[in-house]
Amino acid sequence: TGSLTVGELANKLNKEPSEIIKKLLMLGVMATINQDLDKDSIELIAGEYNVEVEEEIVFEITDFEGYDSEDSTEVLEERPPVVTIMGHVDHGKTTLLDSIRNTKVTAGEAGGITQHIGAYQVEVDQGKKITFLDTPGHAAFTTMRSRGAQVTDITILVVAADDGVMPQTVEAINHAKAAEVPIIVAVNKMDKEAANPDRVMQELTEHGLVSEAWGGDTIFVPLSALSGEGIDTLLEMILLVAEVEEYKANKNRAATGTVIEAQLDKGRGSVATLLVQKGTLRVGDPIVVGNTYGRVRAMVNDLGRRVKEAGPSTPVEITGLNEVPQAGDNFLVFADEKTARNVGEARAQKQLQEQRSEKSRVTLDDLFEQI
């Protein structure tokens, strides 16, 4: 990011460090070999050798030092699993999400008003939490994965017991398999007379999902999203898988994560739901989100309450961004606002250029098509 030590600069210029130190002295700068040089000094020295400095700007947030840095195992702490619900249309995804939310979020807690922010967290037994992504259909997988974001730890595959495996069921299985995410099968609508769970088990066998009862390793939970029967078992199974997979994160670092959804609000401006994946996000943090940036002005949790901080696996809605980011964008907190702005602006600039070249390419293609 434009910073070099004297030694590194000497190396790049193919000169002895002592020579660079001398030059710096002549320019009135006292420096040692391991000293970081600012941009102006680098340019001055390079100019002495008729070398032009091309500033290297890092565009991908994921390339930033710190973004993906492996946290040593001692600093990792258990975090809630992040769960997505997938399945064929009308098999009961929305009903299940609502039902889980309503049984676990006490009305008093939410003050009667449940905020829709695209994700929510429930507390099961002994304070163990589960985060559910509430994004419609397969969006969480398709949009986000196409943008390289991986947010889901576990997929709940909803299959209606009276309907069986359908095209979107298969599609969902393929998405989950491609992402190497464990699948728990929720055999829904068990309250219906026509429910036939054996058929569901049979059909899913053909797609590599064999129930434990039949000697496989896929967890099947019969339930009714409508009556609520079996939902507690489903939640327990999610915690069981989480225990085996050991989802962990370091909460004591600059926050990073992914945009779940975002939109422009008349009164509040750019509003984005972020899933914090590592670190702790705090009000006031300078942040780069996709191609935009800002400072976290306010944070609201899934219960509509203002919060000051949010740790790993927590969804929060934030305001304070300059523009509206896109679902699937990464975010990263920076130590200072200036860096966040520089990175954000550079990324926006690059996106603009890409869009322009895309456009000119399209017109060229169009031209050839006409010939």
Ligand code: GDP
């Ligand atoms: P989605 O398209 O997967 O989100 O499905 P919905 O949640 O919208 O459900 C589709 C229809 O199935 C709605 O009329 C629900 O009331 C109904 N439904 C969902 N779950 C159950 C269930 O467990 N039992 C019964 N009888 N109906 C259900």
Ligand code: MG
């Ligand atoms: Mg739905």
